[in-house]
Amino acid sequence: MPTYVTTHTGGTPTTRTASLLSTTLTHLDPSSPAYSTILDAHSLVSGEEAYIERNTSELIVPAGHAVPEKEVREAWDELLRKTTETDWKAVKDRGETKFELGAGMCSGPYEAVVLQNFALMQQAKTVLEIGVFTGTATLALALLPSVTQVVALDIEPYLSIFNAPYWTRAGVSSKIDFRIAPALESLAKLKQEGHEGFDLVFIDADKPSYREYVEQVLELGLLKKNGVILADNTLYKGYPWAPPPSTDQSAYAESNRTNNKSKSEATKGIDDFNTYVRDHPDLETAVLPIRDGITIIRRRV
Numbered sequence: 521m522p523t524y525v526t527t528h529t530g531g532t533p534t535t536r537t538a539s540l541l542s543t544t545l546t547h548l549d550p551s552s553p554a555y556s557t558i559l560d561a562h563s564l565v566s567g568e569e570a571y572i573e574r575n576t577s578e579l580i581v582p583a584g585h586a587v588p589e590k591e592v593r594e595a596w597d598e599l600l601r602k603t604t605e606t607d608w609k610a611v612k613d614r615g616e617t618k619f620e621l622g623a624g625m626c627s628g629p630y631e632a633v634v635l636q637n638f639a640l641m642q643q644a645k646t647v648l649e650i651g652v653f654t655g656t657a658t659l660a661l662a663l664l665p666s667v668t669q670v671v672a673l674d675i676e677p678y679l680s681i682f683n684a685p686y687w688t689r690a691g692v693s694s695k696i697d698f699r700i701a702p703a704l705e706s707l708a709k710l711k712q713e714g715h716e717g718f719d720l721v722f723i724d725a726d727k728p729s730y731r732e733y734v735e736q737v738l739e740l741g742l743l744k745k746n747g748v749i750l751a752d753n754t755l756y757k758g759y760p761w762a763p764p765p766s767t768d769q770s771a772y773a774e775s776n777r778t779n780n781k782s783k784s785e786a787t788k789g790i791d792d793f794n795t796y797v798r799d800h801p802d803l804e805t806a807v808l809p810i811r812d813g814i815t816i817i818r819r820r821v
């Protein structure tokens with residue numbers, strides 16, 4: 521049974537529902553008929569993520585990898601632990617990052633295995649990741665034997681110092697091309713360099729720019745003919761269809777710690793993106809309720 525070092529802490533529609541039900545329970549009389557129903561609903565949603573993780577394999581470490589499996593797993597576990605334990609506010613306060621990052625940004629060990637499976641099914645050779653954070657998905661994808669290159673884009677120079685030792689220990693550094701700049705600039709540069717395009721593109725950066733990332737990847741010819749784009753957080757905690765009630769608008773509207781600006785702007789960005797890809801005449805999409813939502817996008821066949 522997998523024993524993950526961390527359980528992802530970023531919100532999802534399910535974890536938000538669990539939190540709403542938990543609040544409701546504190547206001548209910550335990551002897552009321554509604555209490556046991558809400559308690560059931562709470563156990564249903566609050567246990568789902570752990571159940572899914574328990575029944576999903578651990579990180580795929582291919583047989584014959586250059587670094588022994590035990591060492592890869594140690595590096596992986598330490599990277600996850602350090603992602604969770606780092607005081608990201610202090611890092612920002614010391615001026616080491618422009619924006620305040622947070623452990624909840626990490627897509628986590630379960631999603632890493634999901635991404636590895638997508639890449640394996642597609643036999644992806646070249647991968648583009650837009651938004652890297654501590655590079656767990658980067659490491660997981662670069663581990664796969666079919667993958668020869670992961671071009672990883674982020675805006676925070678601090679992350680290259682943070683991530684590099686783990687990528688080296690896992691024996692994947694030579695496959696990772698980490699570029700620090702606003703992602704739209706890096707995409708233009710890839711085009712100028714004549715990059716032949718990617719089999720798999722994983723979009724996981726600032727939400728208001730998602731639509732532009734897809735537009736640019738397509739316009740610049742960075743998606744191979746049978747390439748697939750995966751976009752993370754496309755359900756965005758359920759806010760696109762269930763924004764917080766008017767009594768709880770302040771945190772939603774306030775600028776948050778990242779350059780996602782506010783949750784309401786991020787929600788709008790995600791909703792616009794979802795509509796854009798759905799209505800695009802050349803694209804087919806499927807939204808999967810994996811954690812905070814992963815959308816698969818491919819060219820119309």
Ligand SMILES: C[S@@+](CC[C@H](N)C(=O)[O-])C[C@H]1O[C@@H](n2cnc3c(N)ncnc32)[C@H](O)[C@@H]1O
Nearest residue numbers: 626627651652653657674675702703724725726
């Ligand atoms: C959700 S995290 C990425 C998580 C990562 N893909 C994973 O699987 O754990 C978002 C990242 O996007 C980066 N980011 C935000 N705006 C960006 C931009 N304009 N260009 C490049 N990276 C950006 C942030 O610095 C942050 O590291």
